[in-house]
Every structure is written in C-alpha cells, then in structure tokens.
Amino acid sequence: MGDATGIGPETVIGAFASGHAAGLVAIGSARVFARAAAAWAAARPGRLPPPVAVIERIEEQTLVPTGALPVIEPEGLPPDLEALPWGRIDARAGAAAARCIEAAASLALRGEAAGVVTAPVHKEALAAAGGAHPGHTELLQSLAARGGVVPPVRMMLANPELRVVLVTIHLALRDALHAITFASVLETIRIAHAAGSRLGVPGPRIAVAGVNPHAGEGGLFGREEIEHIAPAISAACAEGIDARGPFAPDTVFMRARHAPPGKAGEFDIVVAMTHDHGLIPVKYLGVEQGVNVTLGLPFVRTSPDHGTAFDIAGRGVADPASLVAAIRMARRLAGDIPTAGG
Amino acid sequence: MGDATGIGPETVIGAFASGHAAGLVAIGSARVFARAAAAWAAARPGRLPPPVAVIERIEEQTLVPTGALPVIEPEGLPPDLEALPWGRIDARAGAAAARCIEAAASLALRGEAAGVVTAPVHKEALAAAGGAHPGHTELLQSLAARGGVVPPVRMMLANPELRVVLVTIHLALRDALHAITFASVLETIRIAHAAGSRLGVPGPRIAVAGVNPHAGEGGLFGREEIEHIAPAISAACAEGIDARGPFAPDTVFMRARHAPPGKAGEFDIVVAMTHDHGLIPVKYLGVEQGVNVTLGLPFVRTSPDHGTAFDIAGRGVADPASLVAAIRMARRLAGDIPTAGG
Numbered sequence: 001m002g003d004a005t006g007i008g009p010e011t012v013i014g015a016f017a018s019g020h021a022a023g024l025v026a027i028g029s030a031r032v033f034a035r036a037a038a039a040w041a042a043a044r045p046g047r048l049p050p051p052v053a054v055i056e057r058i059e060e061q062t063l064v065p066t067g068a069l070p071v072i073e074p075e076g077l078p079p080d081l082e083a084l085p086w087g088r089i090d091a092r093a094g095a096a097a098a099r100c101i102e103a104a105a106s107l108a109l110r111g112e113a114a115g116v117v118t119a120p121v122h123k124e125a126l127a128a129a130g131g132a133h134p135g136h137t138e139l140l141q142s143l144a145a146r147g148g149v150v151p152p153v154r155m156m157l158a159n160p161e162l163r164v165v166l167v168t169i170h171l172a173l174r175d176a177l178h179a180i181t182f183a184s185v186l187e188t189i190r191i192a193h194a195a196g197s198r199l200g201v202p203g204p205r206i207a208v209a210g211v212n213p214h215a216g217e218g219g220l221f222g223r224e225e226i227e228h229i230a231p232a233i234s235a236a237c238a239e240g241i242d243a244r245g246p247f248a249p250d251t252v253f254m255r256a257r258h259a260p261p262g263k264a265g266e267f268d269i270v271v272a273m274t275h276d277h278g279l280i281p282v283k284y285l286g287v288e289q290g291v292n293v294t295l296g297l298p299f300v301r302t303s304p305d306h307g308t309a310f311d312i313a314g315r316g317v318a319d320p321a322s323l324v325a326a327i328r329m330a331r332r333l334a335g336d337i338p339t340a341g342g
Numbered sequence: 343m344g345d346a347t348g349i350g351p352e353t354v355i356g357a358f359a360s361g362h363a364a365g366l367v368a369i370g371s372a373r374v375f376a377r378a379a380a381a382w383a384a385a386r387p388g389r390l391p392p393p394v395a396v397i398e399r400i401e402e403q404t405l406v407p408t409g410a411l412p413v414i415e416p417e418g419l420p421p422d423l424e425a426l427p428w429g430r431i432d433a434r435a436g437a438a439a440a441r442c443i444e445a446a447a448s449l450a451l452r453g454e455a456a457g458v459v460t461a462p463v464h465k466e467a468l469a470a471a472g473g474a475h476p477g478h479t480e481l482l483q484s485l486a487a488r489g490g491v492v493p494p495v496r497m498m499l500a501n502p503e504l505r506v507v508l509v510t511i512h513l514a515l516r517d518a519l520h521a522i523t524f525a526s527v528l529e530t531i532r533i534a535h536a537a538g539s540r541l542g543v544p545g546p547r548i549a550v551a552g553v554n555p556h557a558g559e560g561g562l563f564g565r566e567e568i569e570h571i572a573p574a575i576s577a578a579c580a581e582g583i584d585a586r587g588p589f590a591p592d593t594v595f596m597r598a599r600h601a602p603p604g605k606a607g608e609f610d611i612v613v614a615m616t617h618d619h620g621l622i623p624v625k626y627l628g629v630e631q632g633v634n635v636t637l638g639l640p641f642v643r644t645s646p647d648h649g650t651a652f653d654i655a656g657r658g659v660a661d662p663a664s665l666v667a668a669i670r671m672a673r674r675l676a677g678d679i680p681t682a683g684g
Contacts, residue, residue: 123559134562172564173554177516212515213617217465220476222514250621254628275555279592280622286596 001028001100002119004081004093006308007318009036012119014320016069017050021327024117025061027104029096030054030071031082037069043316058112074103086314094125101136105143108299114334115300116140117326120308123170134170136303137294144297153296154191156269157282157305158329159289161257163199163269164278165192176274180211180224185232185271191295192269193241198333204268207252208233208245211273215246229273243271253281288321291329300333302326343370343442344461346423346435348650349660351378354461356662358411359392363669366459367403368413369446371438372396373424375413385658400454416445428656436467443478447485450641456676457642458482459668464650465512476512478645479636486639495638496533498611499624499647500671501631503599505541505611506620507534518616522553522566527574527613533637534611535583540675546610549594550575550587553615557588571615585613595623630663633671642675644668 002008009028013036015021026033030052037049051068055061061070076099078092101121107113118136126133133139141153156165167188168176189206196204209215210229212222219226229246236243245252249272258265272278282290283305290305304322312318344350351370355378357363368375372394379391393410397403403412418441420434443463449455460478468475475481483495498507509530510518531548538546551557552571554564561568571588578585587594591614600607614620624632625647632647646664654660 123556123562127562134559170555170559170563172558173566174516174519174564213512214465216514217476217512220465220469221512222516224515249618250625251629253622254625257626276591276619277622280595280619281626283592283596284599284623284626287593 001026001032001097003097003122003125003308004029004032005084005086005088005090005313006093006120006122006310007313008119008121008308009033010040010314010316011304011318011320011323013037013040013050013069014318015323015327018320018324020320020324023061024327025055025058025113026069026071027074027100027107028071029077029081030073032096033069033071035082039314039316041316058107072103074099087308087310089122089124089128091125091128091130094122094127094129094131097121098126098129098131098139101139102143105140105299108301109144113299114336115302115330117323117330118301118303119323120304120306122308122310137169140294140297140301144299151296151298152187152191153294154188156192156195156293156295157279158199158291158293159282159285159305159325161259161285162253162265162282164253164282165195165269165271165295166275166278167271167273169275171275173274177211177224180228180273182228182232182235185229185273186235188271189232189236189241189243190239192271193236193243195293195295196268198335200332201268203242205266206236206241206243206269206271207247207256207267208243208271209249209252209273209277210246211249211277213248213250215248224273245271249273249277257281288319289325290322291326293329293333300330302330302333343368343374343439345439345464345467345650346371346374347426347428347430347432347655348462348464348652349655350461350463350650351375352382352655352658353646353660353662353665355379355382355392355411356660357665357669359389360662360666362662362666365403366669367397367400367455368411369416369442369449370413371419371423372413372415374438375411377424379411381656381658383658400449414445416441429650429652431464431466431470433467433470433472436464436469436471436473439463440468440471440473440481443481444485447482447641450643451486455641456678457644457672459665459672460643460645461665462646462648462650464652478643479511482636482639482643486641493638493640494529494533495636496530498534498537498635498637499621500541500633500635501624501627501647501667503601503627504595504607504624506595506624507537507611507613507637508617508620509613509615511617513617515616519553519566522570522615524570524574524577527571527615528577530613531574531578531583531585532581534613535578535585537635537637538610542674543610545584547608548578548583548585548611548613549589549598549609550585550613551591551594551615551619552588553591553619555590555592557590566615587613591615591619599623630661631667632664633668635671635675642672644672644675
C-alpha cells in the first residue's frame, strides 16, 4: 500500500486496472484502496472504481472475480486511515505503511510469496510513527535478520538505460563519507556481481565510481579513492569479478548509459558511493521506467523509482508506469519471465 | 592551448578548420599547434594540416591568410613542448597551460579581447608545475584580483537542456560540505540571477538543490538545508530573486530539464551544491554540447565540458563540438550574437 495519503494506493489501482498486476495480491487497508479506486475513477469519466475484495490468504486470490483487487489486511492497522487528508505527513499513515511491509515480508520469508513490490512511503511519516528505520530498505533488512544478523543488502536503481548499485543510501552526506570503507565497497561490488545472472548479464562489467570530484584527481581532491575504493576494486578483481575504476563520478554514468540504437554502454552496472550520485542520472530522463531493487535479501523486492508525490495524491492522475516496471522486474528476478533486455 | 599533450590543441585545429573560430586567436605554442594540425590531418585522408601563423598582437590576425591559425606565443613557455609524449602528465605541459591562461586573461583584462575560451588542462599536470590553483576557474579568479581581493566567481555548466551553477567545485567532498554556507549559497544564487539576462532569460527561475539525500528529509539526513541553504534562499527572495527550494538533488535536474518538443523545464537555472551533483546530469547525455562558463569574472570565459582525454590525444579524432559550443556561448555572453535559445 505504501503511505495511505500518497499516490501509492492509486498507482496500485492503476496497475491492476491495466492488467499488469495479475497474480499479485495487495497488502493494506481495503478502505484505503477503495478510496484510491474512487479517486482513480473520478479522473476517468465513464470508468467505475474497481471493486476491492478482502481475502485472508494469498491462494484465495483465485476466488476473487476478475477485475476486482484482492487485498490482504494486516493485523494492527490504525483505524480510519481512509479519512486521513491526502498528501500530509501523518504518523498513522507511517505506522500503517510499516505494518504492510512487515506483513508482506513475512509472506515472502515463509515462501508464500515469491517477492514483494512496495509502493512509496514517506520517510518523515515513518519516523513520526516511531520507526527505527529511515526507509523500506533498512526495514526489510531488519525483518530478514536471522539470529540477530542482518544480511548485507544494497539498493539498485535500474531503468532501460542504466543500472546503479549504491554503497550508501539514507544518510546525511557527511555520514555517508564515513560509511565508504574497503569492506562496504567490496560488499557492494560482490552484491552487484551476484545480481548479474538474475538480471540477464552473467559476469557483468562493473564500473565503480569515485566519490570526490574527478575521483580525487590522484589525491588532490580527497583520498577515499586511494584508501578505500581502489583497494576494494582490486580485491574484487582478485575474486574474479570484472570491476573497474574508480572513475570520475561526473562521466561514468554517461559512459555506462545504454541507449540503443547507437549507444551501447561501456558497463553493465555502476557502483555509486552516494544516494544522489547514483539517483541523479537514473532519474534524469524521467522516473516512469525506473525501478528500485533491494539486492541481498532472501526474497525479491522491487519498488517504483518515485516518492509519495503528495502534491498530486488523491487526484487519480499518478502514472503507474514505474510501479508496473517494478512488478515486471520482480517477476524477472523471481524467474517468472525471461531475463533478456534491460 | 590547454594541456599540450591532451586533445585541446587538436580540437582548436578542428574548430578553426571547420570555420567556427573566425575572429579568434589561439594562445599557445605554434609548434604544439603544428603537431596537432598534423595529427588532425593524418586522421583525414586528403586533408592538409592547416598552417600556423605566429602573430604578436591580436589585431595582426587580419594579416593572416584565410585557413591559417593565428597564434600568439606567450613569453616564458617551456621549450620543446611539441616533443612531449601524447597523453602523459607532465609538469612542462602544466606550466605551459598556466602561462597561456595568464596571457589570455591579461589580454582580456586589458580589453584587447572580449573573452577567453580555454582548452582542457590536466589538474595533476598543473599541480606538478607547482601551480597553487587546482583548475582554470581558480587561476582566472586569482588573475582577476584587484587590490588583493578576488572576485566571487562560480562555475556554470550549460547544454541545450540544462544550466547548472555550482556552489563548490574542486574540493574533496568532505571539504565541500564545510564550504556550503549561508554566504556561499546566497552569493551563488545572486551570480546565477545576474547571469540570466546575458543568457537570454532575465529574471530566471532558479531552483536550489539540497546537498543531502531527499534534501535532508526535514533534518533526518543532515542539517545543511535547514541551517544554510534554506536561509540563503529566503534572503535571495527578499532581494527580489526568483529562487526556490531546497529541492531533493535526485529529482531537481529532471524537473529543470528542458527537452523540446514536449518537455519545458520547470526552472531556468539549477544551483547545485557540489561538483558532481551538478555535472552528472549535465554530462549524462554526452559532453558534445556542454559548455563550462565562469560567472563573476570581469570578462567572459567559457570552455568545453570535457577533459584532456589522454586516452585518445594525438590521434586527431577528438570531437571539437564542445569547444565550438564554448566559442558560441562566449560570443553570446560578449554580446556578439543574439541571446535567444539555450
């Protein structure tokens, strides 16, 4: 469901209504989805709101009439979510979003679902609800812990032109600089390498971006490349991984960009040190085709490459294209559809 | 001339040979330009190397035969520059590049030239030559000092889709974070605003990017936005400047992108906090049309949006398109051609 006051619920309605979510089950408040369905229909004269059907277990989706949205309602959702104003930070919406993620992860961890596709949450709403995790990725990582040990996970952003795996994500930039270590960079390269096969590019060519201007220009503009990043690349190469760099952040994405016809990228995956070094190029041409993938979890997890878009929430106009792309990517990673292409 | 061992000299030859540099005078070593002309011709069967004509003063360019490159040789160039191997960091090439910049700036400061277009230098070569300035921008700023006071200058990167003005440039990222202050952000916004008229967009809509993920997400991921950036935006607005933000770095460039037909950007100029936040999107679609402009100097200064490209230097294949765009931008800023368009 994501944040009940954002565009998440209406993009879920849009994905189901366009036939792109067959076989999926929505996790959230049936009344929130019904409100989103009404908003979706209000923006489409002549269309009726898709009906919402509450089910208890995933396999009951086969009992739901064609055209209806099968919804599992997690226990412990705050009441009256459908009465929250659209587009406002609210602790109840944050708490509900977290409950939905927990329920979906639980289904995946028990093997009842092949993967989880998440709608956008608002990080301030999650925080207002008292959540200890700044976003989806960290929460899912925590839920996947075994014996108190969290798996190393990394965020990948992908669109048809570019795949980027991030060393650091939801940290103040000054804290991110401290989190760029030999170990964190090497782990990221390994995770990116392991993802290659499931993405249809076994033995991927991995470009590792520096973090400083001109990748430090030989130490003139910072030493992270010399002290942490280059040694991690060497260690990865010694493991047989095709990792190269560190490259200047401002040109490595241009070089990796795959824009057929006419431009084949030099690399299959770029490892970027910070949230925005990686996301600026992925989003530059538009977020419609962008997908966020959490690599390293014991189940598949994808999400659209946009936020809650509070400014347009509830108007029924949000484009479900990125959510549809996230569903398609989840199916691919789960082995449901062939891996050819981006 | 830029770095004598990089692609600068051959792109100068290419720009003159294609007729895009009429009225300009090259500053550098005649022998270096002759070597570049030979490399340029070697890659073009049937073409002869353009001849090089040494002159003493700018007005003597009218005496140079059509098709020849007029060159002013600064005093104090190291000898035998044309014997340096292509594509290697060399202190002599760094020293020569600095001398050429000094000579060109001197002509502009004396009013003999309307502006300066610089070919790429290699920052490690400049440093090897003992230069105190990490790049062109800082060196030109120093040369323009009056009474020991350097003018506040800022780097702008522009292509037909996007204009970005940077608060910080050639600093390690951890040092850049300390250089993001109320004063430095406000000065950057003012300089961007003042550039609008000469760029053909008086009263430009200025978007100010944050520096942290999600522009700090209300303080969860860093406080630079709250403590420095937002107050600077407010102060600029109080001066009548149309400045907005701080916006999340990962989406502001997408929003500002002007890609006709079909996509008019929301903003005319983006103020970015760091070198790579700004340059990643400007370069993402390719550097062919990108131009670097130094705003705030007492003369016009532009340069191509690429480096010395040591890997292809001397083969005569470097594309002069970005240098040609830089020449065109310099003419526009100097009032030589109309300001309509990007």
